[in-house]
Amino acid sequence: MLALVTAASSAATAxxxxxxxxxxxxxxxxxxxQLDSFCERTSGSLVGSFGAMxxxxLLILLSAMALARR
Known part of the structure; x- marks a missing residue:
């Protein structure tokens, strides 16, 4: 999932x-x-996609730490 989110974020950034x-x-x-609202929305969605990354x-790191404890 991280690879898919990273690929999608990279394509959207381009x-x-x-x-x-x-x-x-x-x-x-x-x-x-010409389209200020379009650029504001796409920039906001980029922030969200990088936040998802x-x-x-963080979830992967937490899972690795939980597995290492066992």
Whole structure:
């Protein structure tokens, strides 16, 4: 699950970066100037996905510690 969340977060980060900066070579314009609410929502979802990554890492560490005690 951690690998899936990490892959999804990385893909979402790439899309948000393109939304903020654009890409001149591919002729993709930055859309954050026109769609402020979209960029706010996607940035908020990135914070949530990286928070889920941290939570999963903590759960894995807690599980490892519980198994090591036995």
């Amino acid at each position: 899309i948000v970066y393109l939304a903020h900066k654009g890409n001149v070579r591919a002729n993709w314009l930055a859309i954050c100037q 941290v939570l999963l890492i």
